[in-house]
Amino acid sequence: MISVQDVVPLLPGPIRSTALTLAGYWIYHSRFNDHFFRTLSEFEASADASIEMLHEIQRVRLDKWIVRARHHVPHYKDLPPPSNKRNHFEAIQETLSTIRPLEKDLYASNVGSFIANDVPRRKLRRSHTSGTTGTALPLWHTQEALAEEYAAIWRMYRSYGVQLRDPKMSFGGNMITPFRQLKPPFWRTNYYEGQTLFSTYHLKPRNLHAYVAAIHTTPSRYAQGYPSSLNLVAQALLDAGRPLPRGRLAAVFPSSERLLASHRENIEAAFCAPVANRYGSSEFAVSMTSCRLNNLHVDMEFCIVEVEVEEETDEYVRGPILVTGLAPSATPFFRYRIGDVGTRSKRPCPCGRAGDVFLDVDGRTDDYIMTPDGRLIGRLDHIFKDMHDVAEAQICQDRKEAVEIRIAPRISFNRSSEDHLMREIRRRLGTEIEVGLVVMQEIPRERNGKFRAVKSSLMGQLR
Numbered sequence: 001m002i003s004v005q006d007v008v009p010l011l012p013g014p015i016r017s018t019a020l021t022l023a024g025y026w027i028y029h030s031r032f033n034d035h036f037f038r039t040l041s042e043f044e045a046s047a048d049a050s051i052e053m054l055h056e057i058q059r060v061r062l063d064k065w066i067v068r069a070r071h072h073v074p075h076y077k078d079l080p081p082p083s084n085k086r087n088h089f090e091a092i093q094e095t096l097s098t099i100r101p102l103e104k105d106l107y108a109s110n111v112g113s114f115i116a117n118d119v120p121r122r123k124l125r126r127s128h129t130s131g132t133t134g135t136a137l138p139l140w141h142t143q144e145a146l147a148e149e150y151a152a153i154w155r156m157y158r159s160y161g162v163q164l165r166d167p168k169m170s171f172g173g174n175m176i177t178p179f180r181q182l183k184p185p186f187w188r189t190n191y192y193e194g195q196t197l198f199s200t201y202h203l204k205p206r207n208l209h210a211y212v213a214a215i216h217t218t219p220s221r222y223a224q225g226y227p228s229s230l231n232l233v234a235q236a237l238l239d240a241g242r243p244l245p246r247g248r249l250a251a252v253f254p255s256s257e258r259l260l261a262s263h264r265e266n267i268e269a270a271f272c273a274p275v276a277n278r279y280g281s282s283e284f285a286v287s288m289t290s291c292r293l294n295n296l297h298v299d300m301e302f303c304i305v306e307v308e309v310e311e312e313t314d315e316y317v318r319g320p321i322l323v324t325g326l327a328p329s330a331t332p333f334f335r336y337r338i339g340d341v342g343t344r345s346k347r348p349c350p351c352g353r354a355g356d357v358f359l360d361v362d363g364r365t366d367d368y369i370m371t372p373d374g375r376l377i378g379r380l381d382h383i384f385k386d387m388h389d390v391a392e393a394q395i396c397q398d399r400k401e402a403v404e405i406r407i408a409p410r411i412s413f414n415r416s417s418e419d420h421l422m423r424e425i426r427r428r429l430g431t432e433i434e435v436g437l438v439v440m441q442e443i444p445r446e447r448n449g450k451f452r453a454v455k456s457s458l459m460g461q462l463r
């Protein structure tokens with residue numbers, strides 16, 4: 001399928017903003033529908049709820065999903081009915097204890113049996129997992145699940161004083177100017193949403209002064225994007241001695257990558273605004289949003305998060321997390337082993353919000369690649385999302401002049417798949433870096449058994 005991202009860099013400059021504005025209109029109305037506004041007001045109403053009330057909300061939603069799954073999801077047709085215990089928390093525990101944790105392999109081997117058959121086909125939305133497992137899994141969700149995820153996000157945004165139609169600047173993975181473009185502007189405007197989209201592929205030393213000037217002049221109330229990109233921009237603002245004036249931005253919202261502590265410091269100092277982190281997933285089965293004390297609160301109305309405890313102290317428990325999504329989606333994720341490790345506090349957060357609170361979630365296996373000119377490129381595993389000729393892939397880097405692409409090809413892999421792969425790599429990393437391609441039967445796992453999509457020995461020096 002052709003996306004806006006593919007088309008926009010090909011258009012003549014002035015038309016790019018028009019295309020982004022039209023796309024902005026479409027995206028805005030598909031995200032912010034009636035279900036979004038209804039859910040946002042419900043979530044805001046329960047923001048101050050007691051833990052007992054939150055457990056009651058979770059129980060009602062979980063029971064509804066279980067009943068639906070028994071009737072409409074082939075994989076779960078033999079699931080026992082929900083617990084009838086009086087105490088909501090105990091009932092949730094008992095109900096979950098009857099469900100085996102869901103492994104990605106099991107889901108992948110029989111995806112079709114996980115799709116609820118009461119969702120009309122035209123209402124199924126297809127996407128895929130973000131590549132921490134190496135190969136992307138197909139996912140199906142509903143518009144309602146997407147709307148609820150956005151309600152959880154916007155409850156956090158609004159708690160930082162940001163409103164839906166406020167102007168913003170974005171530093172995401174969109175290709176908005178051609179890779180070969182040498183002169184500014186490296187940004188375009190989606191006028192519908194008042195969004196300035198900055199290309200993160202042109203964040204090179206020679207262009208940074210132009211970014212700094214544009215960031216100062218663009219009307220924005222908040223910034224969002226990949227933390228690795230926000231960090232580069234922040235570093236440029238600081239190096240130029242031109243941090244944004246305090247109060248200009250209400251907050252900065254990093255997304256899609258793990259926020260490194262050093263990046264948070266830079267971003268806060270350069271944008272002179274609080275950085276509000278979030279943890280979510282493309283399965284729409286988990287959401288945690290940060291409070292002003294930088295703790296990650298589980299959005300209890302949206303999901304249940306369990307920790308398989310591997311380490312315990314007086315302060316916290318730590319281990320792999322199992323997530324259960326509560327939104328009415330097309331696929332249930334009950335006790336899904338998502339592949340990340342969380343540290344859950346044993347004490348309530350001093351900010352006063354009730355519910356489960358995490359000090360940290362990591363184990364995200366994404367890493368960055370550094371280009372010879374020092375740019376950090378994240379989310380490279382996205383290259384392989386739609387490459388069905390490749391069973392597994394890994395990008396490795398030991399020095400900044402070169403990368404090694406390791407692939408375990410499928411039988412259908414041929415010359416044209418290889419050309420396509422190299423084009424995608426060059427599109428993101430540029431032409432200066434050496435690229436080696438190594439074909440393997442299987443990509444070796446880490447000592448802990450985990451797969452890493454991007455592996456860099458340079459990153460250790462930066463953390």
Ligand SMILES: [Zn+2]
Nearest residue numbers: 291295349351
């Ligand atoms: Zn808190």
